[in-house]
Amino acid sequence: MLQSSNLSTTNLLGIKDLTPQDINLIFSWTKQFKEVINRPIKKVPSLRDITIANLFFENSTRTRLSFELAEKRLSADVINFSASSSSLNKGESLVDTVNNILAMQVDFIVLRHPEPGAAKFISQRVNAQIINAGDGTHEHPTQALLDAFSIQEKFKDLKNKRIVIVGDILHSRVAISNIFCLQKLGAQVALCAPLSLLPRNIHSLGVEVITNINEALEWADVANILRVQHERMDKSYFPSIREYQLRYGITMERLETLNNIPLIMHPGPINRGVEISSEVADSKYSLILNQVENGVAVRMAVLYLLASQGHNS
Amino acid sequence: MLPKIFLNSRESNITLNRICCQLNEKHYPWNNSVIVGLQPRGVELANVILKRLKNDFLINDIPFGLLDSTFHRDDFRRRKQPIIAKPNKMPILIEGKRLILVDDVLYTGRSVRAALDALGDYGRPLKIELCVLIDRRFSRELPIQPDYSGHRVDAIADERVTLDWSDNDSPEVLIENPPHASEL
Numbered sequence: 001m002l003q004s005s006n007l008s009t010t011n012l013l014g015i016k017d018l019t020p021q022d023i024n025l026i027f028s029w030t031k032q033f034k035e036v037i038n039r040p041i042k043k044v045p046s047l048r049d050i051t052i053a054n055l056f057f058e059n060s061t062r063t064r065l066s067f068e069l070a071e072k073r074l075s076a077d078v079i080n081f082s083a084s085s086s087s088l089n090k091g092e093s094l095v096d097t098v099n100n101i102l103a104m105q106v107d108f109i110v111l112r113h114p115e116p117g118a119a120k121f122i123s124q125r126v127n128a129q130i131i132n133a134g135d136g137t138h139e140h141p142t143q144a145l146l147d148a149f150s151i152q153e154k155f156k157d158l159k160n161k162r163i164v165i166v167g168d169i170l171h172s173r174v175a176i177s178n179i180f181c182l183q184k185l186g187a188q189v190a191l192c193a194p195l196s197l198l199p200r201n202i203h204s205l206g207v208e209v210i211t212n213i214n215e216a217l218e219w220a221d222v223a224n225i226l227r228v229q230h231e232r233m234d235k236s237y238f239p240s241i242r243e244y245q246l247r248y249g250i251t252m253e254r255l256e257t258l259n260n261i262p263l264i265m266h267p268g269p270i271n272r273g274v275e276i277s278s279e280v281a282d283s284k285y286s287l288i289l290n291q292v293e294n295g296v297a298v299r300m301a302v303l304y305l306l307a308s309q310g311h312n313s
Numbered sequence: 314m315l316p317k318i319f320l321n322s323r324e325s326n327i328t329l330n331r332i333c334c335q336l337n338e339k340h341y342p343w344n345n346s347v348i349v350g351l352q353p354r355g356v357e358l359a360n361v362i363l364k365r366l367k368n369d370f371l372i373n374d375i376p377f378g379l380l381d382s383t384f385h386r387d388d389f390r391r392r393k394q395p396i397i398a399k400p401n402k403m404p405i406l407i408e409g410k411r412l413i414l415v416d417d418v419l420y421t422g423r424s425v426r427a428a429l430d431a432l433g434d435y436g437r438p439l440k441i442e443l444c445v446l447i448d449r450r451f452s453r454e455l456p457i458q459p460d461y462s463g464h465r466v467d468a469i470a471d472e473r474v475t476l477d478w479s480d481n482d483s484p485e486v487l488i489e490n491p492p493h494a495s496e497l
Contacts, residue, residue, distance in 0.1 A: 006394050032398040036384065039401075041434040044384035074384075308395040 010309045011130045012302055013119045014139035015180040023184055027149050029301035030294065037073060037296055047076035047307055052108040053101050056133070057083040057094075060112050062268050062292070063133050063143070067110050070299035079106070094118070095125050102128050108303070111135070116173075129306055137173050143267050144177035146298040148185060150290050151222050154263060159186035164216045164262070166192045166248060167226030167275050170199050170237070174267045175226060179205050192216035194248065196237040197228075213248050217255070220262040222287075225250055225276050227269060241274055251277040255285065263287050316487040319466060319474070325446070326483035328463040332444065333365045335461050336413065343372050345439070346411045351428050352381040352399035355416035357478050358446055362415060364482070378403040380414075382427035408436035413461075417476050419445040422457035447474055447486055 007022050015023075036044055052071050056064055064080075071078045081101065092100075098109065110131045111119050116138035123130040134140040152158055163182050169175045169191050182189050183206060190208040191198065198209065210216040217223055228244060238244050255261045264276070264285045272278045281288060320328065340346040350359030356379055366372040383398035414428060425443060432441065444461040449468055468474050468488055476484040 005397065029398070032381075032383075032400070035401055039434055040436075044434075045430070046384045046386075046389050049390075305395065308390055308392075 006309055007305050010306065011119075011123045011132075012141050012306060013123060013130065013132050015141045015144050015177045015184070016139070018141075018181075018184070020184045023145065023148070023181065026145055026298065026301045026305060027152065029304060030145075030149050030297045033073075033300040033304070034294070034297040036300070037293075043073050043075060045075045046304060047071070047074040050107045050307055051077040051079070051105060052110060052303075053079050053081060053106045054110045054133075055081045055098065055101070055112070057111075057113040057118075058134070060134070062295070063112065063140075066292070066295040067131075067133060067142075067299055070296050070303060071110075073296065074300055074303055076108075076303070079104075094122070098122055098126050102126055108307070129309075131302065131306065134173055137171055137176075139177045139180075140173040141177050141181075142295070142299055142302060143174050144181035145302070146291055146295045147174075147178055147224060147265060147267065148181045148187075149298055150265065150287050150294050151182075151187075151263075152185070153290070153294070154287070155221070157186075158182065161187045161222065162190070162220045163187050163222045163224060164190045164192050164210065164220040165224045165226060166213065166216065166250070168197045168228045168237075169193045169202065169226070170197045171229040172226050174224075178224060179207055190216060190219065192248070194238050194244070213250075214254065214257065217250075217262055218258050218260070222265060223250065223262045224265040224267070226267065227271055228275060245274050249273075249275055249277065250280050252279045252283065255280065261285055265291060267291070314490050316475075316489040318485055319447075319488050320464060320484075320486035322480045322483040322485055325463070325486060328446065329361060329365060329483060330369070332446070332461050332463055333362060333369065336362065336444065337366065337370050337372065340411065340413070341372075343375055345409075346413065347376040347378065347405050347407060347438075348413045348415060349378045349380050349403075349405075349407075349432070351414060351416040351424065352379055352383075352401075354418070354476070355414075357476070357484075358417050359415035361482055362444070376405040376410075378405045378407075380428055380431055382424060382431040385427040385430040387423060387427065403435050406436065407432065407438045410438050411440045411442070412438040413442050413444050415444045417445065418447040418449060418474050419443070419457070419459055419462070420449045420452050420474075422453045422455035425457050426455050446476065446484070449474060 005025055008019055009017050108129050110133050112133040113135050116136035118135045119130050119132035155161055165175050179189050190210050192210050192213055265287045350356040379402040381399045381401045383396050442460040445459045446463040448459050448462040448465045450465045473489040475487050478484045
């Protein structure tokens with residue numbers, strides 16, 4: 001008998017909606033797609049009858065390119081939209097913009113938007129499958145999936161593995177999605193950041209807070225380092241970049257004082273010399289380029305599994 | 314209802330021997346031929362063919378790969394659930410080779426069509442031949458025929474033809490009837 005299985009959802013709005021079985025199903029497909037993208041011909045025809053609109057209402061390089069590449073590797077037709085060159089500037093509403101795009105018979109929307117909840121809002125109002133590619137400070141599910149997959153590749157199993165997320169948690173959708181994803185897979189998650197960059201009531205998510213960076217790194221098997229998001233900061237959250245770098249920056253000198261050096265991850269874009277030094281980013285401890293490669297495979301898996309749902313529902 | 318035994322291990326042993334003789338006759342001295350087992354159920358048969366060619370005909374080191382055609386299937390989004398992909402292991406060059414594609418049962422021909430499409434990702438073989446143990450000859454939906462076939466079976470559409478590999482080298486070929494309404 002051929003084994004088969006489906007996701008429990010037809011949209012990917014956030015990790016919160018996924019079950020651990022969903023995540024493991026996505027990972028098992030990710031392994032297959034990783035093999036595909038390492039073939040001499042990296043393209044398969046599975047999504048040849050599907051049109052995908054990448055709607056990016058906020059700047060993005062990595063995620064947009066990664067989605068676009070994943071879509072093209074699966075042979076989907078792709079249209080790209082960026083807010084800066086659109087009729088949004090002429091006063092059109094989000095729903096009208098999206099509905100106009102859907103009138104062109106689009107099956108999937110990959111949505112990046114600065115407002116938390118934008119993906120859910122759109123999913124309730126339009127007749128297409130939605131993948132959230134980041135909504136404000138809420139969730140960034142595919143980033144969390146690729147981070148967890150990259151860790152699982154190294155450790156086989158995430159159960160009881162210790163992952164510390166370091167940096168600007170307050171403005172980070174990656175942190176929230178990572179916490180949900182890692183916890184669903186049985187990992188222990190801690191956060192390390194200046195108190196001004198931690199959301200209130202973060203303890204309610206069942207995470208530990210370690211304010212001393214050296215203690216946090218010593219505790220962890222993996223450290224996921226986040227960027228300081230200056231563009232989302234409406235006031236000053238710490239005295240200076242230099243002070244942040246001295247107290248929370250990951251440098252080789254800091255790592256060398258540890259008994260066990262954790263693996264280092266970063267979702268990008270990297271501010272070299274601020275949250276992480278160039279030496280660490282390019283070191284043998286870094287999984288940063290693995291994350292980028294896995295990003296395409298994870299997104300192919302998500303698109304493939306959701307596409308297989310759409311036709312039947 | 315118990316499945317009907319179409320071929321027992323002794324009979325399939327004789328059939329496999331004949332298929333290997335035919336393959337050897339056509340491909341000897343095997344200097345430009347490769348064998349590819351189609352995932353998931355052609356793999357066992359391909360392994361047995363390789364083993365027999367080695368033990369009975371002293372043909373060693375035939376280049377061998379495993380091909381999965383899931384992503385090239387034409388029924389994606391038309392099935393209730395997606396078929397789970399199996400690993401592709403194609404550590405061989407197929408460009409300019411005489412390639413023998415091995416599967417257990419040839420039914421509608423759609424898996425083989427997908428496999429032909431998937432092989433294109435790895436190069437352009439000189440020739441592709443199809444080798445199956447069972448040919449369900451009246452069930453084809455595409456114009457695909459085997460070059461080497463063990464037996465032809467006239468099973469009706471609802472019946473399942475399966476291979477039981479409990480005896481590792483010669484399978485039993487079983488025909489399962491569709492369940493009666495009272496059994497559902």
